[in-house]
Amino acid sequence: MGNQVLLDYLVPFLALKKFMSHILLVISSPRGSEALSTRYATQLAKQLAARRPGTTLTVRDLAAAPLNHIGEAYVVGRATPPDARTASQAEAVQLAESLVAELAAADTIVIGSAMINFGPPTPLKAWFDYVTWPGVTFRYAGGSVEGLLKGKKVYLVTASGGDFSKAPLAAWDYQSGYLKHLLGFIGLTDIEHLRVEGMAYGPEAAQAALASADDALQSLLKQAA
Secondary structure: HHHHHHHHHHHHHHHHHHHOOOEEEEOOOOOOOHHHHHHHHHHOOOOHHOOOOOOOOEEEEEEOOOOOOOOOHHHOOOOOHHOOOOOOHHHHHHHHHHHHHHHOOOEEEEEEEEEOOOEOOOOHHHHHHHHOEEEOOOOOOOEEEOOOOOOOEEEEEEOOOOOOOOOOHHHHHHHHHHHHHHHOOOOOOOEEEEEEEEOOOOOHHHHHHHHHHHHHHHHHHHHHH
8 A cells, every 4th residue: 555545546536626515424323313413413514515506415324324343354455465355355445445535535524423431433433443544544754644635624523411621521521532633643634623512411501502502503604604
């Protein structure tokens, strides 16, 4: 794997980007459409698309169609020449290639993540395991790491029952920092973060939390206009 592999993925999509907008929506909550992370991420992606005539919106629903967690076939297969891969290795690598191509094609990525045991849902973790690919989405150079998926806008929508934006729960938020780190690792550093949280403190607090999230959503849309 090397720069040529990266170019093979990216060049067609960079050419298309000059003429159209492509939004990738990645949702992952096990609660499906009822999840607040899914609801707000979907609303954000659709409203962004509506403001950009000709936009393509691709939805990757990791809850409805979860990915297999990476295993030996993928780890060994991606380091094996294509003509030497076993059938299972070829299938695993092909899946990773399709996910990377889908990500590379987008100029805007919207990710919905519901906090599960203080971290992101495992289907979303699996997605990152496939698209975090040495020589394709990042590389080591000069003793440092360079993310290769640059020039894209990311909207990260996280949801949680507690309020993890401030102390004392902020120290337990292993979701937001982890996701931002992985995004930055592959070059996606232009990130806007929409928090939907504090729903577990009673009806009045939940209503206030939703109102705050609605205001934040509208503010992001105004900035994007």
